[in-house]
Amino acid sequence: MPKDADAKAGPAHVAIIMDGNGRWAQKRGRPRLFGHHAGARRVREIVEACPQLGVKYLTIFAFSTENWKRTQSEVAGLMSLFRKYLKREADDLYQNGVCVRFIGDRIRLDDKLVALMDDLELRTAENDRVHLTVALNYGGRDEVTRAAKRLAFEIEQGRLTHQDVDAETLAGFLDTHVLPDPDLVIRTSGEARISNFLLWQSAYAEYEFVDTLWPDFTAEEFASVLNSYAKRDRRFGAARVCE
Numbered sequence: 198m199p200k201d202a203d204a205k206a207g208p209a210h211v212a213i214i215m216d217g218n219g220r221w222a223q224k225r226g227r228p229r230l231f232g233h234h235a236g237a238r239r240v241r242e243i244v245e246a247c248p249q250l251g252v253k254y255l256t257i258f259a260f261s262t263e264n265w266k267r268t269q270s271e272v273a274g275l276m277s278l279f280r281k282y283l284k285r286e287a288d289d290l291y292q293n294g295v296c297v298r299f300i301g302d303r304i305r306l307d308d309k310l311v312a313l314m315d316d317l318e319l320r321t322a323e324n325d326r327v328h329l330t331v332a333l334n335y336g337g338r339d340e341v342t343r344a345a346k347r348l349a350f351e352i353e354q355g356r357l358t359h360q361d362v363d364a365e366t367l368a369g370f371l372d373t374h375v376l377p378d379p380d381l382v383i384r385t386s387g388e389a390r391i392s393n394f395l396l397w398q399s400a401y402a403e404y405e406f407v408d409t410l411w412p413d414f415t416a417e418e419f420a421s422v423l424n425s426y427a428k429r430d431r432r433f434g435a436a437r438v439c440e
């Protein structure tokens with residue numbers, strides 16, 4: 198992303214921490230998974246809204262490296278939801294020109310889910326209308342650690358030297374190496390923290406914390422968050438220019 202990116206043009210890359218599914222379900226006296234299913238329906242609406250809103254890249258946080266601490270039944274329910282979602286949505290994503298990618302460590306994910314992820318990535322690789330990146334078993338620290346390990350291996354093998362190590366080289370080993378940095382990170386549900394999401398990539402991102410629980414986050418509210426982003430003054434560390 199160019200360092201003089203103009204907020205008025207709207208964010209090209211929006212990243213979302215989809216929080217509040219559990220509370221949404223609890224408010225209705227239903228199990229947490231009911232909220233996750235409602236959250237999955239909202240994903241579709243937000244992805245479909247992107248082209249019209251000028252959002253070329255959308256990255257969503259579906260499952261963190263810390264989410265394994267949840268009960269076994271919630272984790273299993275989420276994994277089953279991801280499998281069903283990928284099967285059910287694959288055709289529409291492909292036909293709607295969405296290029297789907299996954300970031301995160303696949304090592305702990307089950308083989309069936311990984312096969313669905315691989316298939317969808319391959320099938321949609323040539324699409325360019327919207328780039329949807331799903332963070333699954335993703336943690337920012339884990340991603341940087343894995344990148345550092347791969348970089349160290351390249352040095353060990355003699356393909357790089359320590360002199361080659363700079364921010365650009367390290368970024369080339371991150372899961373997101375083909376993506377621009379996010380311009381805007383949105384978190385729903387009223388929590389104001391980043392929970393290990395895109396730590397490296399969001400160094401200069403703008404943040405928006407909204408109270409709405411994820412299953413209630415509509416395309417209209419998405420558009421209004423983008424409108425408020427457009428009024429921001431992004432300086433990337435430079436001084437404000439006085440007229």
Ligand code: FPP
Nearest residue numbers: 215216217218219220221233236237259282
């Ligand atoms: C956080 O809400 C949400 C998650 C950990 C799961 C996010 C998953 C979805 C939105 C499901 C669909 C995603 C895809 C890609 C199909 P929470 O459970 O922490 O809510 P709480 O803070 O209210 O408990």
